[in-house]
Amino acid sequence: MIGAASAEHPLNAATASHALAVGTSGPSPLWYTTRATGVVALVLLTVTVALGVAGTARMETRAVPGIVRAGLHRNLSLLAVAFVAVHIITAVLDPFAGIGFVSAVIPFSSAYRPLWLSLGTIAFDLLLALIITSLIRTRLPYMAWRAVHRLAYACWPIALWHGLGTGTDSRLPWLLALDAACVAVVAAAVGWRLQISRPADLRQFGFVATAGFVVATVVFAALGPLQSGWSRRAGTPVHAAGAIPPKTASVNREAPTTRHIEDYA
Amino acid sequence: MNLDTTTALRRRVEPRDIQLSRLTAGWQDMDRAATLRQHASIYGPVPDLSRRGRHGLLDEVAAAHLTGRGGASFPTGVKMRTVAAKRGPAVVVANGMESEPASEKDQALLARAPHLVLDGIALAADAVGAREAHLCLPRTRGWLIDIVMAAAEERRRADIDPVPLSIHELPHNYVSSEETSLVHWLNGGEAKPTNTPPRPFERGVGKRPTLIDNVETLAHVALIARYGAGWFREAGRGNAAGTMLTTVSGAVEQPGVYEIEAGSGVGDVLWTAGADTAAEAVLLGGYFGTWHEIRDVADLPFTASGLRRVGGAPGAGVLYVLPPGACGLVEAARVLRYLAGQSAQQCGPCMFGLPAIADDLGQLASARPEGDPLGRMQRRFAQIEGRGACRHPDGAVRMAASALRAFGADAHAHARRRACSVSQQPRQHTPMMPMSRPVAEEGWR
Amino acid sequence: MSLKLEINPIACTGHGLCADLAPELVELDEWGYPIIHERVPNDLAVHARRAVNACPTLALRLSRSQRHKEQN
Numbered sequence: 001m002i003g004a005a006s007a008e009h010p011l012n013a014a015t016a017s018h019a020l021a022v023g024t025s026g027p028s029p030l031w032y033t034t035r036a037t038g039v040v041a042l043v044l045l046t047v048t049v050a051l052g053v054a055g056t057a058r059m060e061t062r063a064v065p066g067i068v069r070a071g072l073h074r075n076l077s078l079l080a081v082a083f084v085a086v087h088i089i090t091a092v093l094d095p096f097a098g099i100g101f102v103s104a105v106i107p108f109s110s111a112y113r114p115l116w117l118s119l120g121t122i123a124f125d126l127l128l129a130l131i132i133t134s135l136i137r138t139r140l141p142y143m144a145w146r147a148v149h150r151l152a153y154a155c156w157p158i159a160l161w162h163g164l165g166t167g168t169d170s171r172l173p174w175l176l177a178l179d180a181a182c183v184a185v186v187a188a189a190v191g192w193r194l195q196i197s198r199p200a201d202l203r204q205f206g207f208v209a210t211a212g213f214v215v216a217t218v219v220f221a222a223l224g225p226l227q228s229g230w231s232r233r234a235g236t237p238v239h240a241a242g243a244i245p246p247k248t249a250s251v252n253r254e255a256p257t258t259r260h261i262e263d264y265a
Numbered sequence: 266m267n268l269d270t271t272t273a274l275r276r277r278v279e280p281r282d283i284q285l286s287r288l289t290a291g292w293q294d295m296d297r298a299a300t301l302r303q304h305a306s307i308y309g310p311v312p313d314l315s316r317r318g319r320h321g322l323l324d325e326v327a328a329a330h331l332t333g334r335g336g337a338s339f340p341t342g343v344k345m346r347t348v349a350a351k352r353g354p355a356v357v358v359a360n361g362m363e364s365e366p367a368s369e370k371d372q373a374l375l376a377r378a379p380h381l382v383l384d385g386i387a388l389a390a391d392a393v394g395a396r397e398a399h400l401c402l403p404r405t406r407g408w409l410i411d412i413v414m415a416a417a418e419e420r421r422r423a424d425i426d427p428v429p430l431s432i433h434e435l436p437h438n439y440v441s442s443e444e445t446s447l448v449h450w451l452n453g454g455e456a457k458p459t460n461t462p463p464r465p466f467e468r469g470v471g472k473r474p475t476l477i478d479n480v481e482t483l484a485h486v487a488l489i490a491r492y493g494a495g496w497f498r499e500a501g502r503g504n505a506a507g508t509m510l511t512t513v514s515g516a517v518e519q520p521g522v523y524e525i526e527a528g529s530g531v532g533d534v535l536w537t538a539g540a541d542t543a544a545e546a547v548l549l550g551g552y553f554g555t556w557h558e559i560r561d562v563a564d565l566p567f568t569a570s571g572l573r574r575v576g577g578a579p580g581a582g583v584l585y586v587l588p589p590g591a592c593g594l595v596e597a598a599r600v601l602r603y604l605a606g607q608s609a610q611q612c613g614p615c616m617f618g619l620p621a622i623a624d625d626l627g628q629l630a631s632a633r634p635e636g637d638p639l640g641r642m643q644r645r646f647a648q649i650e651g652r653g654a655c656r657h658p659d660g661a662v663r664m665a666a667s668a669l670r671a672f673g674a675d676a677h678a679h680a681r682r683r684a685c686s687v688s689q690q691p692r693q694h695t696p697m698m699p700m701s702r703p704v705a706e707e708g709w710r
Numbered sequence: 711m712s713l714k715l716e717i718n719p720i721a722c723t724g725h726g727l728c729a730d731l732a733p734e735l736v737e738l739d740e741w742g743y744p745i746i747h748e749r750v751p752n753d754l755a756v757h758a759r760r761a762v763n764a765c766p767t768l769a770l771r772l773s774r775s776q777r778h779k780e781q782n
Contacts, residue, residue, distance in 0.1 A: 055725075055766065058725070060726075065730055066725055066726060066727040066730060067727050067730050067731060067764060070727060070764060070766070137763075137768070138762070138763055138768065142721065142767060142768045145768075459720070460718055460719075460720055611719070611720045612719040612720055612722070612743075613719070613722060613723070613724050613739075613741055613742070613743035614719070614739065614741070614743055617741035617743075618739075618741065621740075621741075645740075648739045648740070648745070652719060652739075652743070652745070653719055654718075654719045654720045
């Protein structure tokens with residue numbers, strides 16, 4: 001029993017194991033980097049999408065003329081790729097979740113939360129397609145480039161749901177607020193753009209799809225990541241479960257240290 | 266009553282009889298399309314070209330100086346030779362669309378003598394080395410399509426055409442009769458004009474060299490193949506060769522389709538149809554054409570070269586006589602509004618510019634100008650012309666500009682909110698030919 | 711040999727980025743569509759190239775024309 005540990009014996013079995021456990025299997029700086037870069041990438045992608053949509057909606061002000069908006073859209077997307085690259089590399093290098101490089105491009109190849117991680121893989125594949133075709137845009141037929149670029153409307157929601165599903169911080173209030181803000185920004189931009197859409201039934205479909213997506217995201221978050229036990233339901237492998245240090249604000253009913261000791265005792 | 270016009274129209278004590286029945290032979294006696302047998306009895310059998318060879322027909326058509334009858338007046342021999350010279354199998358497309366509301370000649374030709382046109386298609390296909398032929402008709406003329414398909418079926422049963430012919434029903438918009446529109450539609454797209462290059466004769470239907478000719482042009486080819494270039498040139502005044510079909514409408518006693526000798530004077534054509542001697546203005550070349558005072562053009566030949574000096578052209582042989590007592594600006598404004606509505610909406614200057622000048626001309630026509638519509642129009646003409654993918658905006662601008670010239674005095678009066686030379690009372694007058702359906706209703710595919 | 715700037719009027723949807731990047735070569739009409747000055751002087755070539763690359767619908771094209779240099 002842990003309770004049996006006493007201050008006179010600093011190196012008794014329990015505290016030793018505990019120290020060992022926290023020292024070798026706790027979240028490393030790599031894992032924190034993965035999570036941080038993931039959040040930043042999502043924000044960058046959100047602004048990128050909003051700027052792209054603003055371009056199609058011909059929203060132009062004197063302060064932000066078309067070429068500035070287009071330049072920002074391009075540069076922020078490239079910056080997002082950089083952050084996603086770090087996000088992936090750190091996730092792979094970190095032994096904590098046991099994700100291999102293959103999982104960066106091939107979905108459903110990881111043991112860690114396979115579905116939710118695969119969303120990230122898919123989003124990354126789409127992002128690569130978007131970026132590469134855009135870099136060689138002048139050499140492609142315009143219609144081909146445009147067809148691929150429309151995949152942005154798939155890439156961003158998938159990335160968002162990836163974050164909600166895999167993110168160990170999903171329940172943090174500030175992160176929830178950030179996610180909500182990202183959804184609001186994209187929904188507003190798309191909604192604004194839909195106003196000038198023709199024909200009318202396409203416009204209706206767009207509004208319904210956008211509203212539906214927002215509702216689905218809220219419902220998913222409420223029934224999924226925000227519920228206790230999500231980590232297990234999402235498919236977190238047992239060895240990584242419960243490694244969240246108790247200092248985080250997440251309401252984690254599992255007593256991490258206790259379970260840990262029992263596993264390895 | 267305008268003394269000048271009366272004089273112009275009546276100058277010839279014996280007006281010249283300019284009519285000549287070649288394409289229209291026997292039309293008076295028939296109330297329906299000529300059957301294959303009737304056709305053969307009037308014109309003789311389709312000539313066997315295998316003896317003369319392919320170059321035989323190309324040489325004859327070039328020697329005949331036949332020019333396109335669809336409006337562009339391009340030398341047909343040159344066109345056919347260009348397509349024939351390209352590598353690979355070619356395609357022949359016969360343009361029977363006739364989207365010009367003021368024109369009826371192609372309908373009349375196809376309805377009375379379809380075999381002339383079908384002969385021409387078969388002969389042209391053989392001459393340019395085409396392996397497939399298409400005939401494009403507007404889907405709103407179901408009655409015409411039935412007639413043509415019946416004629417085609419007769420030929421199929423008689424097995425006289427080696428090259429297979431497909432008859433197509435296209436949307437009936439103004440710009441859908443343009444060459445690149447036909448190609449685009451046949452290639453699976455919308456009946457809207459596309460960018461050139463490439464022109465259809467280089468790469469058209471199925472990316473192959475495509476010969477596109479008006480149905481009347483092909484009918485002439487059918488007769489040239491039988492009787493030769495020399496026979497063709499026996500008709501025609503001045504440098505013009507052969508005969509042409511014209512449609513005369515408006516303030517005339519006998520509106521309709523007339524076959525006349527090419528090169529006839531405008532005044533003679535108007536007289537033949539019984540134009541009102543009090544009429545002062547005429548629209549030459551269709552809705553796409555130009556307005557003129559009759560006295561300025563009566564003595565000029567109704568040809569492209571003859572009318573060039575007054576900035577006009579015969580177009581597809583269309584003449585509309587403005588009734589005396591009608592305000593030319595009002596009619597021009599109606600036509601311009603129509604043309605603006607018929608834009609394919611692919612290019613900004615046409616899509617936005619034409620409605621803008623239609624508004625300006627409408628303000629002028631109703632004598633309720635806001636600001637300076639005349640000045641605005643002049644500025645906008647320069648901004649619109651030449652900036653579309655096709656010639657639609659150019660034609661509309663040219664028509665509007667000619668109206669401002671021909672009815673200049675009226676335009677200035679209206680700009681100052683004064684009545685023009687026509688009395689304030691609305692007069693009963695023959696309305697312009699009915700206009701086709703708005704593009705939104707008709708669709709593009 | 712000089713450069714020629716041409717526009718595909720069907721592809722153009724009037725975004726106007728070209729006029730911002732190369733105002734000496736492109737002027738916008740009252741409806742926001744570009745009026746192109748076709749002949750590109752060599753010192754403006756880089757701006758013409760930027761305008762071509764920036765067009766959201768790739769409606770601009772830069773090509774070498776075979777004509778001799780014009781007087782103006």
